[in-house]
Amino acid sequence: MRLLVPRAQLPIFKEIVGRVVEIRSQLCHGKFWKGTGVIITPDGLILTAAHIISKNRTVQAYRWTLDARSGIMRRLGPALVAKVKHVDLRTDFALLQLTTPPPDLRGSKLMPHQRLPLDLPTYCVGFGQTKLSSGYVHGHRLHQRVNHYVASLTGGPGGSGGPVCDSFGNVIGIIVRGLVGHRLPNCAWILPVGTILSRLRRLTAKLPE
Numbered sequence: 001m002r003l004l005v006p007r008a009q010l011p012i013f014k015e016i017v018g019r020v021v022e023i024r025s026q027l028c029h030g031k032f033w034k035g036t037g038v039i040i041t042p043d044g045l046i047l048t049a050a051h052i053i054s055k056n057r058t059v060q061a062y063r064w065t066l067d068a069r070s071g072i073m074r075r076l077g078p079a080l081v082a083k084v085k086h087v088d089l090r091t092d093f094a095l096l097q098l099t100t101p102p103p104d105l106r107g108s109k110l111m112p113h114q115r116l117p118l119d120l121p122t123y124c125v126g127f128g129q130t131k132l133s134s135g136y137v138h139g140h141r142l143h144q145r146v147n148h149y150v151a152s153l154t155g156g157p158g159g160s161g162g163p164v165c166d167s168f169g170n171v172i173g174i175i176v177r178g179l180v181g182h183r184l185p186n187c188a189w190i191l192p193v194g195t196i197l198s199r200l201r202r203l204t205a206k207l208p209e
Contacts, residue, residue: 005071005132012123013132014068015169019108021046021061022127023096023161024079025054036126036162037061037082037096038171041107044098047196048161049176050087053094058083061098073131077102086200091146092176093196108163111170112194115140121167122151124188126159126175141189149173149190164190 005013023046025033035052039045046061053059060079066072082096098105120137135152142148151164153175163171174196177189 009134010068010071012169013125014066016123016125016163016165017064017066017073019106020125020163021063023048023052024060025052025056034127034158035160038108038163038174039105040110042105044101044105046082046096046098047174048094048096049174050089050092050094052160053084053087056084059096088199091191091195091199093174093191109170110193111166111172112197113172113192116149116172122153122164124153124162124164124175126162128156128159130154130156143189147192147195149192151188151190153188
């Protein structure tokens with residue numbers, strides 16, 4: 001598949017794609033949810049959105065690769081099995097663990113911020129209708145007493161759990177909601193990394209280094 005993004009952005013997207021997985025979560029009658037996750041440790045710990053996991057104990061994860069010259073994105077190898085390690089429904093994030101992590105996995109750097117500056121350039125990879133998206137942070141919102149960033153990113157169904165990164169490829173949050181077709185078109189709600197790490201500390205779950 002050929003991706004319509006500015007050629008100058010392909011190198012940073014290539015770095016992000018190498019740390020992202022497509023997630024398929026089984027439903028009844030052979031159907032499944034599709035979403036996105038980001039690898040955060042080399043031993044296969046994955047961060048994603050809780051609502052795509054449903055009640056599954058395991059999910060399938062597919063790696064992808066991006067050719068930085070042609071802009072073509074391809075699936076890399078067969079499905080990997082990931083066990084559900086932790087689910088936080090209140091803030092909508094989950095941790096998965098690959099049962100057999102490939103030896104070449106690389107973890108992402110998580111970058112917590114107290115408050116992101118407006119107009120910060122952001123880059124997102126997700127497995128919705130739009131695979132690669134770039135935009136800007138343009139606000140902060142409170143949803144169910146949880147702070148979120150709002151950014152002009154596209155994606156659609158399948159993009160939930162996708163990492164949102166800064167210009168250096170650091171993960172600043174994951175997409176948990178979209179408002180496509182709303183008064184603010186192509187508007188994504190981002191759960192900040194700082195909120196996720198704070199919740200994990202309180203719940204005494206494993207933290208990435």
